[in-house]
Amino acid sequence: MKTFVCKRCGYIAFGEPPQNCPICNAPKQDFELDPNAIKKPADPKNLSELEKKHIPLIEIKRQCGLVGSGCLDANIKIGEIIHPMEAKHYIMYIDLYLDYNFICRYHLTPEKLNPALGIHLKVGAGKLLALENCNLHGRWMAEKEI
Ligand SMILES: [Fe+2]
Known part of the structure; x- marks a missing residue:
């Protein structure tokens, strides 16, 4: 599953970025696709x-x-x-x-x-x-x- 990182608060969205970050309210455009956001x-x-x-x-x-x-x-x-x-x-x-x-x-x-x-x-x-x-x-x- 794709992982998107909120550049303001580090929140991770799975699948798709939200309209607004549920933690800091940053808009969708502040999310960045990052396949390596979570270590394995x-x-x-x-x-x-x-x-x-x-x-x-x-x-x-x-x-x-x-x-x-x-x-x-x-x-x-x-x-x-x-x-x-x-x-x-x-x-x-x-x-x-x-x-x-x-x-x-x-x-x-x-x-x-x-x-x-x-x-x-x-x-x-x-x-x-x-x-x-x-x-x-x-x-x-x-x-x-x-
Ligand atoms: Fe540590």
Whole structure:
């Protein structure tokens, strides 16, 4: 699938650029086709340490203890080896999509946060996609059928 990058805020649109960026409202012409916008592991079956630190892990929980019935929880962690959160090297944000449609962006500050988040979904089916952006090592993603 084609990936378009918003030149203002780094948001990735899948398939086609939107009329306006859902994060910063930039117009369609500010999107650039970039097939290399998201990094891919060299060998998915044999990840390097750097890849293990950057590829998100998605965990689905069917029972929500906060919202209650009908809510599906997803926890996202960066990554299998937890990524550093230091002023010079940290995860800047995590963007989430359902079936390649944007859901939300979670901004992280390195001083107080671990590179992880939990979300509460109203939907019970689809493909959840997590895309993180490391200030030094770029964007990495993972997807999971829910
Ligand atoms: Fe990194």
